[in-house]
Amino acid sequence: MPQTRLDTARILDARQVIDPVFLGSPLYRCEALEPALGCAVSIKLETANPVRSFKARGTELVASLLAGRGEPRAVCASAGNLGQALAWSGRGRGLDVTVVASRFATVAKLERIRALGARLELVDGDHEAARERAAEIARCDGIRLVEDSLDIETCEGAATIGLELVESATSFDTVLIALGGGALATGVGHVLKERAPEVEVVCVQPLGAPAMTHSWHGRRVVSTDSAETIADGVAGRHPVPAVLDDLLLVADDAVLVREASIVAGMRMLLDHAGLVVEPSAALGVAAVLEDRDRFAGRHVVTIVCGSNVDPGAYHRWVGTAADRTA
Template sequence: MPQTRLSTARIRAAHKAINPLFRNTPLYPCEPLGQHLGCTLNIKLETANPVRCFKGRGTEIVASHLDDTNAKDVVCASAGNLGQALAWSGRARNLNVTVVASRSAPATKLDRIRALDATLELVDGDIEMARERAVDIARHNGIRLVEDSLDIETCEGAATIGLELVESAQPIDTVLIALGGGAMATGVGHVVKELAPHVEVVCVQPLGAPAMTRSWREKRVINTDSINTIADGVAGRRPIPEVLEDLLLVADDAVLVKEESIVQGMRMLFDHAGLVVEPSAALGVAAILEDRERFANKSVATIVCGGNVNMDAYHQWVMAGRTG
């Protein structure tokens, strides 16, 4: 396959180095949900760890490298999950972690960042504004800036999910991956295309935050002016050129899904799999709901990537319209 920035050898080494708490998350066919969707649906459950999302795989690598160099200070911008993961990995190694986030980020995620002893700085605006502030902090203080999806450790950490998928006993025709900044999509995509090229890699993004999908389709970076989605974990406006180049090499397709499909996906994951997930984690199910014929009778894997959700909002989304 054409070369991405990633290395399968480094991904295998990362898998060995990551704290076992984040490795080998459950992968299983969810028969009740698959029956409703008309396919064999295999769930890769990335919420079964201390930070309830996949980001800890990458931050473990980042933090271990910092520990090796005796660097103690690090900053990142986050919609919430990366910040929690970096705070968790940093706390275990006595690092001084600063997280910059939007004031509008889910309170549940912000509270957890604080509880993990990180310094939290809030900014007005969205994740892109937080990224600008994190860059300023890193430059002013001369400390390490972790840029999700651009930093190769975040991609190769996420890519270890791909190793577990392709080395499992579950036959898979298609893998559905939530697409935001691109760390998980490029990481998992790299592994799948190198080790199991027959498996289709489909990235899924909300219609209200389409920048990376539009960029993939046009084969050039396309920025957007605004974001309108409940899926805060994938709500970026400015794709990173290097990440887009990798995505173009590994993704077979990138699709956009409606907000109502995301909500329905969350509801179905609760009803038929007993899972409380954040909106980004339901993107794969949403893609099947919007194109059942495409996935009919196939063995599909969806990565349930995060479960850090504001419960008041969750009840409003998932329980709204129920008849009993």
């Protein structure tokens, strides 16, 4: 396999550093989803942990590294999940964590960041504005800037999900991965291409936030002027070149899905799997809904990557049980 920035030996060692509460997330066949999707479906549930997303696998590595070097402070930009994860990991290691987020970010995510003890700074604009402010704080204060997907620890932490997939007894031939900055896709993809190269790695992104998908297809960085999607966790506009280079080596395809399909996927995960998920976590189901013929007869694994969603927004999107049966 062509070499990515990731190293499998480090990924194996990472499991000794990551708090076990974030490891060994459930992987199970969800037969209730299958009649509507037309394929066998297994769920890798990355929400069953204290921060309700996969992000802490990476922040555990970052925080451990900083604590070991005697660096007591860190700052990151976050749409919400990375900030919660870094706050949780930093709190356990005595780190002073600052999170910069858009003031339009999901309220539930922002409240949880504060509850975990991080300093929260809100900026006008979107996630890219938060990234610029976080970089400014790091320069001015001389502290570590944690950049999701660019920092290799965030990718190699996510890659431990790939280890759990290939070490499981589940037989599958496709993995559907939410694509935003790329840490999850490059991490899981690296392991699969090395240890299970016959498995197809399909990345899924919203049509309204297509920068990384366009970049993958064009084999060059393509930025967008805006990102309009309910899936805030994957709504970046400026892909990181080094991450794109890795993604080009490990992804077999990158597809875009409509907002209506994302909402339909959220409803299906609630009705048939009993899962309340954020929009990013429904991207895999949305991809199958939009192209049933492609996945017919396959056994797909979809990584349910986060469940930090504002209750009011969730009910507006998904509706009540009465609405869904009307």
